[in-house]
Amino acid sequence: MIYRISKFADKCGVNKETIRYYERKNLLQEPHRTEAGYRIYSYDDVKRVGFIKRIQELGFSLSEIYKLLGVVDKDEVRCQDMFEFVSKKQKEVQKQIEDLKRIESMLDDLKQRCPDEKQLHSCPIIETLT
Amino acid sequence: MIYRISKFADKCGVNKETIRYYERKNLLQEPHRTEAGYRIYSYDDVKRVGFIKRIQELGFSLSEIYKLLGVVDKDEVRCQDMFEFVSKKQKEVQKQIEDLKRIESMLDDLKQRCPDEKQLHSCPIIETLT
DNA sequence: ATAAACCGTGTATCATAGTACACGGTCAAG
DNA sequence: CTTGACCGTGTACTATGATACACGGTTTAT
Numbered sequence: 001m002i003y004r005i006s007k008f009a010d011k012c013g014v015n016k017e018t019i020r021y022y023e024r025k026n027l028l029q030e031p032h033r034t035e036a037g038y039r040i041y042s043y044d045d046v047k048r049v050g051f052i053k054r055i056q057e058l059g060f061s062l063s064e065i066y067k068l069l070g071v072v073d074k075d076e077v078r079c080q081d082m083f084e085f086v087s088k089k090q091k092e093v094q095k096q097i098e099d100l101k102r103i104e105s106m107l108d109d110l111k112q113r114c115p116d117e118k119q120l121h122s123c124p125i126i127e128t129l130t
Numbered sequence: 131m132i133y134r135i136s137k138f139a140d141k142c143g144v145n146k147e148t149i150r151y152y153e154r155k156n157l158l159q160e161p162h163r164t165e166a167g168y169r170i171y172s173y174d175d176v177k178r179v180g181f182i183k184r185i186q187e188l189g190f191s192l193s194e195i196y197k198l199l200g201v202v203d204k205d206e207v208r209c210q211d212m213f214e215f216v217s218k219k220q221k222e223v224q225k226q227i228e229d230l231k232r233i234e235s236m237l238d239d240l241k242q243r244c245p246d247e248k249q250l251h252s253c254p255i256i257e258t259l260t
Numbered sequence: 261a262t263a264a265a266c267c268g269t270g271t272a273t274c275a276t277a278g279t280a281c282a283c284g285g286t287c288a289a290g
Numbered sequence: 291c292t293t294g295a296c297c298g299t300g301t302a303c304t305a306t307g308a309t310a311c312a313c314g315g316t317t318t319a320t
Contacts, residue, residue: 017279037285051259058236079244093234097227103223123212125209129181129184147310148308
């Protein structure tokens with residue numbers, strides 16, 4: 001199974017410009033080419049893009065994924081390194097959750113200040129924030 | 131109390147380019163000018179930038195703040211509108227928290243798959259995601 | 261009087277994650 | 291054998307929230 005870029009992008013569920021973009025960003029190594037210079041991809045490449053997309057959904061940026069792929073591509077100590085990567089990201093996500101919870105309760109606070117008849121009063125939210 | 135842009139930006143705790151940027155984005159109305167064309171600001175403007183910055187920290191984007199300021203600047207029904215703005219943002223933040231919690235538990239799942247001696251095995255995280 | 265500090269406008273740049281388009285070559289079907 | 295679909299490269303553009311810089315005019319301090 002060998003694909004040219006359009007079919008490959010379809011298989012991966014992404015735009016073909018995204019594939020070229022990932023190549024420029026070195027998330028995908030230079031693919032083999034036909035004699036006319038067309039990129040050709042294998043099913044392994046589909047799996048790699050799948051990996052990128054799934055880990056991206058877990059909150060990793062492309063530059064983090066680039067480093068992570070460096071780990072994937074080397075055999076030594078990758079298990080240890082992956083564990084650390086994931087642990088670090090987990091801590092970041094936990095912090096984001098805490099931050100958002102604080103914001104959520106501040107928004108709730110603001111709502112509590114509103115009078116019951118919202119037509120009749122000056123706005124305490126604006127006053128609180130000014 | 132009247133300020134030119136540098137002192138004004140200092141009072142607001144932002145860069146003066148940010149002030150000009152907010153003006154371009156219509157978050158600040160066109161300021162009065164000296165005869166030489168220099169922008170001049172009052173203490174009310176400091177309060178307005180303070181409002182922008184505080185509400186930005188609550189997760190509102192500048193384009194949302196732009197709409198919100200439209201509410202602030204009109205007197206009618208602003209209390210009702212503010213309440214709705216804040217409620218809508220609160221729901222968004224709650225959703226973000228839920229999403230991040232799901233991600234956090236997925237990251238935790240991945241960690242659980244790791245063997246105890248991280249040197250010795252192939253990496254289950256990579257296998258799971260591939 | 262002159263240098264330093266300040267202000268104006270316009271444009272460019274940063275990071276992030278792509279998307280779009282122009283221009284030209286290649287390939288397959290009718 | 292020509293048309294349409296596909297591919298290549300390079301460049302520009304999207305949104306977001308600023309930040310920086312060049313070039314020229316103004317104000318302030320010494």
